[in-house]
Structure formats: C-alpha cells, structure tokens
Amino acid sequence: MAKFLVFIEQRNGQIKKSSFEAAKAASDLAAKLGGTVEAVAVGNEIANLDSLGGFGVSKVYHLKNDALADYSPSAYTEAVSKFASENGSEIILFGATSMGKDLAPRISSKLDAGLAIDCVALNVEGSEIVATRPVYAGKALVDVKVTSAKKVYALRPNVFAAGIPTEVKAEVVVSSVDSPNMNVKVIEIKKAEGKLDVAEADIIVSGGRGMKAPEHFAMIEELSQVLGAATGASRAVVDAGWRPHAEQVGQTGKTVSPTLYIALGISGAIQHLAGMRSSKYIVAINKDKDAPIFQIADYGIVGDVFEVLPKFIEEVKKIKA
Amino acid sequence: MKIAVCVSHVPDTAARINIGADGKSIDAAGVTFVVNPYDEFAIEEALKTKEKLGGETVAISLGGDANKETLRKALAMGIDNAVLLKDDSYRDSLSVAKALAEEIKAQGAELVFFGKQSVDYDNSVVGQMTSELLGYNCISVAVSFTLDGTKVTCEREIEGGKEVVETSLPAVVTAQKGLNEPRYASLKGIMAAKKKVIEEKQPAASVNYVEVAAMKRPAAKQAGKIVGTDSSAVPELVRLLREEAKVI
Numbered sequence: 001m002a003k004f005l006v007f008i009e010q011r012n013g014q015i016k017k018s019s020f021e022a023a024k025a026a027s028d029l030a031a032k033l034g035g036t037v038e039a040v041a042v043g044n045e046i047a048n049l050d051s052l053g054g055f056g057v058s059k060v061y062h063l064k065n066d067a068l069a070d071y072s073p074s075a076y077t078e079a080v081s082k083f084a085s086e087n088g089s090e091i092i093l094f095g096a097t098s099m100g101k102d103l104a105p106r107i108s109s110k111l112d113a114g115l116a117i118d119c120v121a122l123n124v125e126g127s128e129i130v131a132t133r134p135v136y137a138g139k140a141l142v143d144v145k146v147t148s149a150k151k152v153y154a155l156r157p158n159v160f161a162a163g164i165p166t167e168v169k170a171e172v173v174v175s176s177v178d179s180p181n182m183n184v185k186v187i188e189i190k191k192a193e194g195k196l197d198v199a200e201a202d203i204i205v206s207g208g209r210g211m212k213a214p215e216h217f218a219m220i221e222e223l224s225q226v227l228g229a230a231t232g233a234s235r236a237v238v239d240a241g242w243r244p245h246a247e248q249v250g251q252t253g254k255t256v257s258p259t260l261y262i263a264l265g266i267s268g269a270i271q272h273l274a275g276m277r278s279s280k281y282i283v284a285i286n287k288d289k290d291a292p293i294f295q296i297a298d299y300g301i302v303g304d305v306f307e308v309l310p311k312f313i314e315e316v317k318k319i320k321a
Numbered sequence: 322m323k324i325a326v327c328v329s330h331v332p333d334t335a336a337r338i339n340i341g342a343d344g345k346s347i348d349a350a351g352v353t354f355v356v357n358p359y360d361e362f363a364i365e366e367a368l369k370t371k372e373k374l375g376g377e378t379v380a381i382s383l384g385g386d387a388n389k390e391t392l393r394k395a396l397a398m399g400i401d402n403a404v405l406l407k408d409d410s411y412r413d414s415l416s417v418a419k420a421l422a423e424e425i426k427a428q429g430a431e432l433v434f435f436g437k438q439s440v441d442y443d444n445s446v447v448g449q450m451t452s453e454l455l456g457y458n459c460i461s462v463a464v465s466f467t468l469d470g471t472k473v474t475c476e477r478e479i480e481g482g483k484e485v486v487e488t489s490l491p492a493v494v495t496a497q498k499g500l501n502e503p504r505y506a507s508l509k510g511i512m513a514a515k516k517k518v519i520e521e522k523q524p525a526a527s528v529n530y531v532e533v534a535a536m537k538r539p540a541a542k543q544a545g546k547i548v549g550t551d552s553s554a555v556p557e558l559v560r561l562l563r564e565e566a567k568v569i
Binding site: 070071073074077097098099101102104105106108109110112113114115116117118130133134135136137138139140141142143144145146147148183184185186187188189190191192195196197199200203227245246248251252253255259260269270271277278280281282283289294295296297298299300301302303304307308310311312315316319 | 332334335337338340345347358359413414415418440441442443444445446447449450452453454458459460461462464474476477478479480481482483484485486487488489497498499529530531532533534535536537538539542544545546547548549550551552554555556558559561562563566568569
C-alpha cells in the first residue's frame with residue numbers, strides 16, 4: 001500500500017491538463033501497487049477541484065491564500081513539502097511543466113527523496129515502479145528506479161493519457177496557509193499574446209532555414225492559426241534571430257511530443273530530430289529528398305515549400321470551414 | 322562578492338549517441354565532449370556580474386579528469402578559479418547537488434549560476450536542488466538577470482510567456498538560452514588559463530536514490546509515405562491526416 005500524492009497545477013485558477021494526466025497515471029499505479037491517491041493544490045480560488053475524482057483522486061487538499069494565486073517557488077515549496085511530510089505522502093507526482101520542473105526538484109530536496117523527471121512511461125515490475133525518461137534530448141532513453149523511501153516523479157506533458165473522467169467527485173479539503181514564504185515572488189506575468197506554447201500544443205507547425213527569410217514565417221503562423229497549433233522553429237532560424245528562442249524545438253530548445261508535428265523547410269539536424277521524434281505523427285515538406293527529416297516523417301512531400309504551403313493552408317481552411 | 326558557477330562536461334549536441342557495453346550508459350568512444358551549452362550562459366553572466374560589481378568568480382565541476390577541459394574553458398573565458406570535485410562514479414541529481422552545495426558553502430559564494438540543464442541527462446533539477454540544500458533563493462530558467470544591491474530580478478520562461486521573478490541574495494540562478502551572448506575566450510585568456518591550477522577535491526560520498534536499470538534506444542521510426550512532389554499532393558496529404566491519422 002502506497003500513499004500517492006498528485007501536485008495539481010493551476011494557472012489563473014484553472015487546473016492544467018498535465019495535472020489530470022498525472023492524476024490518472026497515479027491512479028493507474030495505485031491500481032497495480034495498491035494504495036490511495038490524494039492531490040494537493042496551491043492557490044487562491046481554484047475551479048473544479050472536485051472533478052479530480054473522475055481521474056481516481058479520493059481527496060484534494062487545497063492550500064489556500066490569496067498571495068498564492070500566482071506561483072511563488074519559495075511559498076509553494078514550503079507549503080507542498082510541509083503538507084507532504086505531515087500527510088505521510090510517499091509517492092508524489094507532478095506534471096513536468098515549467099512550474100513542475102521548478103518545483104519537483106525543490107520538493108525532492110526538502111523530502112530527501114529521489115526524483116525521476118520528465119518521465120514518458122511509468123511501469124510496474126513486481127512491486128517497483130520503473131520510470132522511463134529520455135536522455136540526450138531523446139537520442140536515448142533510460143529506465144530508472146527510485147530507491148529512496150519517498151519518491152518523486154514528474155511526467156512529461158502530453159504523453160500520459162488522462163482518459164475520459166468518470167462522474168465521481170473528490171472530497172475537497174480547504175486549509176489556509178498562514179504567512180506564506182514569499183522570498184521568491186512572481187511580480188508580473190508577461191503573456192505572449194494569444195500564442196500557444198510548443199511544449200503544450202497538440203499540433204506544432206515548425207519552420208526551418210528552408211523558409212528563407214523571417215517574413216515568410218507569416219505563412220507558418222497562418223497555418224498554425226488555422227490548425228489551432230503552436231509555431232515552432234529550428235535552431236538555425238532562432239540563432240539567425242528570425243524567431244524567438246521560446247519557439248525552438250530540439251536539444252537546446254524544447255523537447256516536444258505533440259500529436260502532429262509539421263516540419264516545413266527543416267532538413268532535420270540530429271539535435272532537432274532528437275527534440276521532436278516522439279511526436280505521434282510527423283509531416284515533412286522539404287525540397288531535398290535526402291533530408292534526414294524524411295527518415296522519421298510519416299507523410300512527406302518532396303517539393304518546394306513555397307509552392308506547397310499556400311495550397312496546404314487553403315486545403316486545411318476548407319476542411320475547417 | 323564571491324560568485325560561483327557550476328559547469329558540466331557533456332557530449333556535443335551534434336554527437337550520435339551509442340549505448341555502452343554496460344547497457345546503462347553511453348559509449349563515449351569517438352564522442353566529442355564540450356562545455357554544457359547552457360553553462361556558457363551561466364559563465365557569461367558570472368563574468369558580466371563581476372565586471373560590473375567586482376568580486377571573485379569560481380567555476381565548480383563534478384566529474385572525472387576530463388571535466389578539467391571544461392573548467393579550463395571557463396578559466397579561458399575569464400573565470401578566476403576552478404575546482405574539480407573529483408568523482409568518476411555515477412551520481413544521481415540529488416547526490417550531485419549535495420556535493421555542489423557543500424563546495425559552494427566552503428567557497429562562501431553568495432551568488433551561484435548554473436545552466437538550466439545539462440544536455441546529457443536533461444534533468445534540469447540540480448540548480449533548484451542545490452539552492453534548497455543551501456537555503457538559498459532560486460530562480461530557474463532565467464532569460465534576464467539584474468542585481469541591484471541584494472535584490473535579484475529575473476525573467477523566467479514559462480508556457481506561452483514569461484514570469485518576472487524577484488528575490489534576494491544569497492541566490493541560485495539557472496541560465497536559459499537568451500540570457501546573454503557568451504563571449505569567446507581570447508588568446509590571452511586561453512594562455513592565462515593554461516597556467517592556472519585547477520584545485521582538486523574529493524567530494525563526500527553520498528547515496529544514490531535513482532538507479533539506472535537500463536539505457537536503450539528510442540523505438541525506430543519507420544520512414545513513411547512520400548505523398549508527392551508538388552502542391553497537387555496536398556489534398557491527398559490532408560485526406561491522410563484526416564482519415565488515416567485522424568489528427569486534423
């Protein structure tokens with residue numbers, strides 16, 4: 001019997017999808033290993049915490065204070081580690097989002113617990129959890145076992161399926177956090193207006209040097225918009241200053257696992273392929289038939305991206321109309 | 322003020338990765354190792370801070386003798402001193418953080434820079450862990466850094482935007498690409514670095530909580546279908562995405 005705890009990430013009072021994925025993964029593990037699944041959320045007003053019951057969570061502890069509406073590394077670390085200790089939680093799961101990646105290692109330090117971050121699979125062998133995580137930006141994978149009494153896992157977003165929730169509601173227990181530790185404090189959030197992030201997107205439309213000039217990315221943005229996708233970029237075009245670093249996919253950018261990755265004018269340098277090869281479906285449009293991207297693409301058009309892309313946009317618009 | 326920068330020595334991002342005979346680590350034969358790319362931003366920020374405010378900089382690396390190459394590079398870029406915490410054996414992130422925290426404490430560094438992650442194990446956790454062990458404040462994945470007295474302000478990348486985060490010294494900051502433009506080592510710097518002594522220390526042993534059971538290759542992806550060679554193939558491509566893959 002193990003006591004599972006899922007950290008529930010909220011932004012603007014809304015639960016992030018990656019937290020449902022982590023909750024479902026915890027429930028699946030608990031079903032195999034035996035155990036209870038609880039969750040902890042930190043914030044002010046948070047909507048629909050009871051819906052976590054639909055993913056197998058029995059009880060959600062809401063640690064509340066209006067100063068905690070936005071992420072504070074110090075306050076969240078203190079609140080979550082104190083709660084997990086007092087509650088006797090043994091296996092703690094996070095989504096490996098930017099918040100999860102910041103917070104999980106701090107919790108791991110505080111609880112003296114081993115951490116497997118950015119997991120893409122969690123399997124049970126005997127009575128042990130074996131976590132699979134990419135290393136070298138996905139050029140290899142390692143299976144790791146956490147051997148400490150307390151264990152922390154952070155799950156790569158978009159990889160674990162949250163599934164369809166049941167109607168079961170979780171019990172929500174609210175407790176207020178007195179004088180949170182605001183030593184490290186978010187004073188402002190600058191939103192990139194209306195833009196989806198490549199790390200979170202189901203579909204990514206990415207451009208490389210084959211796009212020839214920064215202004216041609218307007219076409220990529222148009223296709224992204226029509227598909228409800230995020231815009232990505234190769235290292236070459238980020239280094240050239242055509243696109244912001246936040247869009248870079250690959251070893252020194254973001255490692256992504258969307259359902260659909262569309263590579264336009266990207267030849268597929270090894271460090272780029274490493275960062276996107278786990279995408280479910282890959283489409284490549286490139287005029288060089290020998291481009292490495294075609295070795296991992298599910299569908300390809302060997303042709304001039306400037307000739308193909310406008311037609312692609314037009315066809316997608318038709319079906320989306 | 323003492324400024325520390327923690328650096329790791331990793332395979333070049335262009336390197337092909339083959340799995341070693343032990344089935345748990347890579348085969349390093351023929352692989353070029355470099356300064357971890359994110360650590361170059363950390364080194365640069367340490368140097369810029371010293372140039373502005375004075376003080377002393379020290380680079381710390383945990384690993385085998387090969388890591389001296391990376392420390393030498395840090396010295397060539399302008400870091401004052403270098404310490405190698407000599408340990409060739411496998412250590413998990415928390416165990417690395419414990420050794421680094423101990424050395425940072427011994428150095429009395431108030432400001433510590435890390436790269437946001439090493440591009441070998443891709444954990445992106447050692448900076449945060451070290452800060453918690455030291456009781457230092459920490460901002461991870463920073464794309465900007467300003468120090469005003471003891472007040473530290475950084476922008477950090479999050480999904481779809483940036484957070485502006487404020488804290489105070491002592492602090493750990495982990496560097497993301499975009500923080501600065503790392504300088505090239507000058508010839509003079511390279512010559513001077515050759516003469517410097519890299520201090521070697523034995524880090525305290527510590528238990529690993531994360532064991533590598535196996536390293537494996539990702540499932541091979543099969544090359545798919547070439548649908549065509551010009552825009553006349555687009556309707557078929559869209560049909561496949563819609564009906565076969567069911568993704569749009």
